[in-house]
Amino acid sequence: MAITLTETAAERVKAFLDNRGKGIGLRLGIKTSGCSGMAYVLEFIDEVAEDDKVFESNGVKIIVDAKSLLYIDGTELDYGKEGLNEGFQFNNPNVKGECGCGESFTV
Amino acid sequence: MALLQISEPGQSTNPHEHRLAAGIDLGTTNSLIASVKSGKAEILNDEQGSDTLPSVVRYTANKIIVGTDAKSAAAKDPLNTISSVKRYMGRGLTDIKELGGRRPYEFAEGDSAVPRIRTVAGDVSPIEVSAEILKSLKSRAEAALGDSLTGVVITVPAYFDDAQRQATKDAGKLAGLNVLRLLNEPTAAAVAYGLDKKAEGVIAVYDLGGGTFDISILRLHKGVFEVMATAGDTTLGGDDFDYVIAKWIMQQAGINETEKDISHHQMRRLMRDACAAKETLSNMDSAELNIELDDGSNWSGHLTLDVFNELITLLVQKTLLPCRRALRDAGIDASEIKSVVMVGGSTRVPQVRDKVADFFQQQPLTDINPDTVVSMCAAIQADVLVGNKSGDDLLLLDVIPLSLGLETMGGLVEKVISRNTTIPVARAQDFTTFKDGQTAMSIHALQGERELVSDCRSLGRFTLHDIPSMVAGAARIRITFQVDADGLLSVTAREETTGVESGIEVKPSYGLTDTEIETMLRDSIEHAEDDVTARMLREQQVEAERVLEALQAALADDGGLLNAAERKQIDVAANKLSELSNGNELRAIKDAITELDKAATEFVARRMDGSIKKALAGHNVNEF
Numbered sequence: 001m002a003i004t005l006t007e008t009a010a011e012r013v014k015a016f017l018d019n020r021g022k023g024i025g026l027r028l029g030i031k032t033s034g035c036s037g038m039a040y041v042l043e044f045i046d047e048v049a050e051d052d053k054v055f056e057s058n059g060v061k062i063i064v065d066a067k068s069l070l071y072i073d074g075t076e077l078d079y080g081k082e083g084l085n086e087g088f089q090f091n092n093p094n095v096k097g098e099c100g101c102g103e104s105f106t107v
Numbered sequence: 108m109a110l111l112q113i114s115e116p117g118q119s120t121n122p123h124e125h126r127l128a129a130g131i132d133l134g135t136t137n138s139l140i141a142s143v144k145s146g147k148a149e150i151l152n153d154e155q156g157s158d159t160l161p162s163v164v165r166y167t168a169n170k171i172i173v174g175t176d177a178k179s180a181a182a183k184d185p186l187n188t189i190s191s192v193k194r195y196m197g198r199g200l201t202d203i204k205e206l207g208g209r210r211p212y213e214f215a216e217g218d219s220a221v222p223r224i225r226t227v228a229g230d231v232s233p234i235e236v237s238a239e240i241l242k243s244l245k246s247r248a249e250a251a252l253g254d255s256l257t258g259v260v261i262t263v264p265a266y267f268d269d270a271q272r273q274a275t276k277d278a279g280k281l282a283g284l285n286v287l288r289l290l291n292e293p294t295a296a297a298v299a300y301g302l303d304k305k306a307e308g309v310i311a312v313y314d315l316g317g318g319t320f321d322i323s324i325l326r327l328h329k330g331v332f333e334v335m336a337t338a339g340d341t342t343l344g345g346d347d348f349d350y351v352i353a354k355w356i357m358q359q360a361g362i363n364e365t366e367k368d369i370s371h372h373q374m375r376r377l378m379r380d381a382c383a384a385k386e387t388l389s390n391m392d393s394a395e396l397n398i399e400l401d402d403g404s405n406w407s408g409h410l411t412l413d414v415f416n417e418l419i420t421l422l423v424q425k426t427l428l429p430c431r432r433a434l435r436d437a438g439i440d441a442s443e444i445k446s447v448v449m450v451g452g453s454t455r456v457p458q459v460r461d462k463v464a465d466f467f468q469q470q471p472l473t474d475i476n477p478d479t480v481v482s483m484c485a486a487i488q489a490d491v492l493v494g495n496k497s498g499d500d501l502l503l504l505d506v507i508p509l510s511l512g513l514e515t516m517g518g519l520v521e522k523v524i525s526r527n528t529t530i531p532v533a534r535a536q537d538f539t540t541f542k543d544g545q546t547a548m549s550i551h552a553l554q555g556e557r558e559l560v561s562d563c564r565s566l567g568r569f570t571l572h573d574i575p576s577m578v579a580g581a582a583r584i585r586i587t588f589q590v591d592a593d594g595l596l597s598v599t600a601r602e603e604t605t606g607v608e609s610g611i612e613v614k615p616s617y618g619l620t621d622t623e624i625e626t627m628l629r630d631s632i633e634h635a636e637d638d639v640t641a642r643m644l645r646e647q648q649v650e651a652e653r654v655l656e657a658l659q660a661a662l663a664d665d666g667g668l669l670n671a672a673e674r675k676q677i678d679v680a681a682n683k684l685s686e687l688s689n690g691n692e693l694r695a696i697k698d699a700i701t702e703l704d705k706a707a708t709e710f711v712a713r714r715m716d717g718s719i720k721k722a723l724a725g726h727n728v729n730e731f
Contacts, residue, residue, distance in 0.1 A: 016113055016145040026113065031121075041119045042111045044146065080110060084154065084251035087110030087144070 001073040003028060003055045003062045009079040009088060010058030017060075020044060025054075025061030028077065028090075029068035038071065039104045040090050071107050110253060113145040115496050126257045126493040128287070129248050130485025133240065133261055133275065135193040136317030136344065138162045139479060140244040141486035142252060143495070148483040151251040159478065160247070163190040164239045166226035173243040179375070186213060187226045191318060192240075194341060195222065195233035196278075197271030234278045241282035258287040260489040262481050265291045265323045266337040268509070269554065269566060269596055276595070287492040293323035294332045295484035296450045300472050303330060308445035309437070313463055313471065315426060316451040318344040322430050324437040324444075336436035338429035343422065345385070345453035351418045352381035352410065356398060360406040373401045384410050389455040416458045423462050430466055447471035452478045507532075511566075511588055511596060514551035516541050517649035518560045519642060523588045526556060533589040537603075540574065540582045541653070543660065547572045548584060552598045552611070558638040559645070571600040571609045579657075640693070647696040651688035654700055655681060658707065661714065668713045680706040 005013065005026075017023050029041035045063050048054065053069055055062040064072065075092040094107045120126060129142045129151070137159040141150045150158045157175070165177035165188040172180070181188040189212060195203055200214060200222040213225040223230035241261075249255055263275055272289055279286035293312035297303065302310055307327050314321040321339040325332045356362075356377055380398055387394035388410070398406045434441060447467045453459060454477045463471050475483075490496055507530060512522035515538070524534050540548065548571045555563030574582050583603040590596050599610035658681060666674065684699040 012145070013113070016147055019147045027116070031119070039119075039121060040111060041114075043114045043116050043119055046116055082110060082253070084152070084247070085110055085253040087112050087253070089110060 002057070003064055003069075003072065003074075004057040004076045005060055005062065006076060006078045007058055009077045010060045012079045012088075013060045017044065022046060024048070025063055026077075027063045028072060028075070029065055030071050037104065037106045040072075041068070042088055115146065118495055125254050126495055127248075127252045127254055128486070128489035128493040128495065129244075129252075129256055129259045130290075130482045130487070130489050131241065131244055131259055131261045132292070132479075132482035132485065133193065133237065133263075133278075134162055134316060135191050135319045135341075136162055136346070137478075138240055138244060139482040140248050141479065141482040142248060143486050143490035144252075146496075148486045148490075150479050150482065151248050153247050154250075160240065160243060161190075162193065162240050163188060164192070164236050165189070166228035166231065168227050171228070171239055173239050182375070187228070189224060189226075189231075189236050192233045192236040196237060197268070197274035198222070198233075234274050234281060237275070237278035238281035241278055241284060245282055245284055256284065257493045258285040258489060260287050260290050260485040260492065262290045262292045262295050262485050264321055264337070265293050265325075265334045266321075266339075268564075273595055287489055290485055290488055291323075291332070291334065292321070292450070292481050293325055293334075293337075293448070295481045295488075296448045297325060297327075297332060297446075299475055299480045299484040300446070300448055302446055302448070303327060303332070306445075309335070309439060309443055310446050310448065311430070311433075311444045311467060312448045312450060313426075313430070313454065314339075314450040315453040315459060316344050317453070318342070318346050320344060320426050320429065322426075322433045324433050324439070335439075336433040338433040338436070340425060340429055343425055345382075345451070345456075346378075347422055348385050348419050348453065348456065349378050349381040351422065352384055352415065353377040355410070355414070355418055356381065356396060356406075356408075359408055360398060360400065362400070370401055385415070385456065388412050388415050389457065412457070419456070419458060423456075423458055426459075427462065427466055441467050444469070449473045450477050450480055507590060509554045509564075510556055511590070512553050512563075513586065513598070514553060514560045517645040517652075519645050519649075520553050520555070520558060520560055520563050523586070524590065528590075530590045533587060535585050535587040538584045538586055539580050540577065540584075541579055542656065543578045544576045545579065545582070546574045546576055548574060548600065550586065550598065550600050550609075552588075552596065558642040562638075566596065567598075567611050569598075569600075569609055569611045571602065571607065573605070573607045574602050575605055579653075644691060644693045644696075647693055647700070648688050651684050651696055651700055654703060655685055655688075658703070661710070665710075665714050669710055673709065677703070677706050677710060 013026050023044040023046055025045050027041065027043045027045040030038045031041055032038055048063055049065065051066040052063050053066060055064070071094055072090070072092050074094065075090055078089045078091055080086065080089045092105070095105045097106045099105070114120070127142065129140050132139045139150055139159055141148055152158050153160070160174045161178040163174065163177040163181060165172040165180050165184060167187065177188055178190070181190060203214065203222055215223040215225050215230045221232050221234070223232050224236070245256060259279065261275055261279055263272055267275070275289060276286050292314065296312050296314070297310050307329070310325045310327060312323045312325065314323070319339065319341050320343045321337065323337045324335040326335050353374070376399060380396060384394035384396055391412070393409050393411045396408050396410055400406055444467050447463060447469060449460070449463070449471045454473065460471060460473060507524060507526060507528050510522045510526040511524045512520045515521045521536070523536050524532060538548075549568060550571060551560070551568040552566040553560060553563040554566050557563050571584065574584070584600055585603055586598065586600045588596065588598055595612070597610060597612045599608060601608045658677070669677070680699070680703040684696070684703050687695050687699045690696070
């Protein structure tokens with residue numbers, strides 16, 4: 001299994017990284033919080049830690065820590081629009097349930 | 108499924124706890140809102156994909172319309188459609204009357220210092236009108252960001268005074284926004300170009316918007332932008348360019364120029380086409396025109412860059428006058444300017460760029476979109492302030508444009524915080540009572556550079572009561588001036604022995620016109636000498652008053668120590684002093700004080716001898 005980015009998402013990430021001027025890639029992860037137990041983490045990354053796993057998809061480095069990988073392995077990160085709002089979407093096959101807004105989830 | 112944004116390392120927020128921030132350019136003609144998404148500042152568009160919101164509000168009996176729809180109704184419903192409300196922010200009714208020109212709206216006569224505009228939906232204040240524009244921007248932002256805003260930064264012109272800034276903050280509050288701080292527009296533009304990171308020096312910000320022109324001369328000093336001078340023209344902008352083109356089209360198409368003969372509809376179409384032609388000419392040599400006329404026929408032709416340049420020469424020339432004035436006020440030469448920043452959509456016009464380059468003898472900075480540069484910088488600032496990014500790479504400080512001080516005896520101004528002090532700042536100064544047994548003190552806060560109260564601007568006054576009864580000069584009253592990051596002032600007074608306290612926050616009352624600040628600054632330089640003389644005179648007058656006061660008190664207590672002749676001698680000297688103290692002869696007053704001093708020496712000595720030191724506590728022999 002792996003973590004992948006759609007082409008649209010990859011282009012966005014590249015643009016944001018360029019604009020930021022530094023950073024080696026994108027960190028995907030989870031943290032325990034939110035109304036359904038877990039929430040996604042989506043951050044720029046400047047340094048890779050020891051237990052991090054590095055993937056590459058569509059030319060973008062994706063970094064996931066070992067623990068988070070258990071919950072999000074197989075995820076595809078997409079970029080979508082909803083009305084005026086736009087942003088990244090996690091298509092995570094491990095998810096069993098989500099809260100109404102989709103910001104937090106259970107596996 | 109939720110849409111997520113990328114955060115800085117370690118700054119991910121919990122679900123439903125996003126700290127969304129936005130920067131707002133609340134313009135006279137157009138307004139914009141921007142936000143930082145995934146580390147990048149971008150303008151938030153409305154549903155139609157348009158980035159700017161015309162700063163126009165229309166009131167009807169049952170609803171409030173903001174933006175483009177309101178703007179197009181301006182011609183048919185002028186009294187209820189309010190545009191350029193920024194000009195009225197923080198101004199009193201008298202100030203607005205002095206703004207001159209036509210006042211298109213009916214102002215309700217009221218006793219309140221805040222003017223109210225009469226509309227079918229009731230009387231509204233400029234703050235309420237601005238709040239409607241902000242509400243519209245807020246709902247746009249919340250639709251685009253998918254959540255509510257944690258805080259915003261609003262930009263204001265550098266020449267805005269405390270009252271105008273407070274009014275802007277109040278409008279934000281009324282719109283349900285948490286205003287993190289206000290930011291000077293030229294400072295924002297300079298920061299967007301990274302000039303705050305560069306070497307120190309003087310920067311000019313040339314801001315030609317839709318309906319207003321501002322020039323600001325800033326000095327970067329130790330990472331802080333000081334406003335050295337501002338000038339401008341509140342009735343000159345890109346709309347005037349459109350108007351001269353529209354007039355040219357009318358001439359070419361043989362439309363009668365008197366506006367009566369031309370329908371509003373036709374005029375609006377002409378202005379729209381003129382604007383489009385102007386935009387084309389920013390990067391082309393010629394613009395095609397295809398005008399639909401009222402009688403159903405069509406007129407087509409083309410406008411060349413040369414003709415366009417000719418049409419607008421006078422208008423562009425008009426912007427250089429304030430530039431010259433600003434340089435003069437700042438006391439510098441055009442060659443001393445290190446960088447020129449261009450702001451406002453009209454600076455895309457090639458001739459504007461050329462003329463500005465000629466004037467400042469250098470190529471102006473134009474790389475960043477001049478329409479959005481101010482709001483983008485405000486968005487970045489807001490993002491830092493809500494805590495999405497560490498503030499290391501952005502530390503923006505502003506300075507106080509005019510000194511703040513308070514009135515002391517004799518109508519003099521004691522400056523507590525001097526001009527160009529960086530904010531936020533708090534300064535305290537100790538004052539004392541002037542008369543024996545004085546139990547209250549009136550505190551009058553002022554803004555300005557001059558020495559006399561009458562030449563400065565009054566910000567507010569309050570009274571500190573319950574000062575314990577003591578001899579003059581014994582009470583210790585600490586007055587603290589505090590200016591927050593937005594340049595808003597609060598003044599507190601505290602009697603140190605008892606701890607009684609009182610204070611005010613400066614609220615909108617009467618404002619200064621934008622030229623008035625310049626005038627005040629210029630006057631302070633031009634009148635420096637007069638001011639010093641006036642101050643010395645007033646000081647001597649106050650001194651005379653105090654000496655006479657103390658003498659009367661002493662005579663009332665111990666008049667018996669003097670024989671008739673001695674008493675007469677003192678009285679003569681005292682009368683002479685009291686007569687002279689109302690005049691303008693500085694020297695004469697000084698001499699009269701010395702004379703009275705001499706006449707009373709013996710009396711003072713006797714009082715001392717009579718072991719009445721108690722009554723003299725806190726006084727100096729020279730005082731009698």
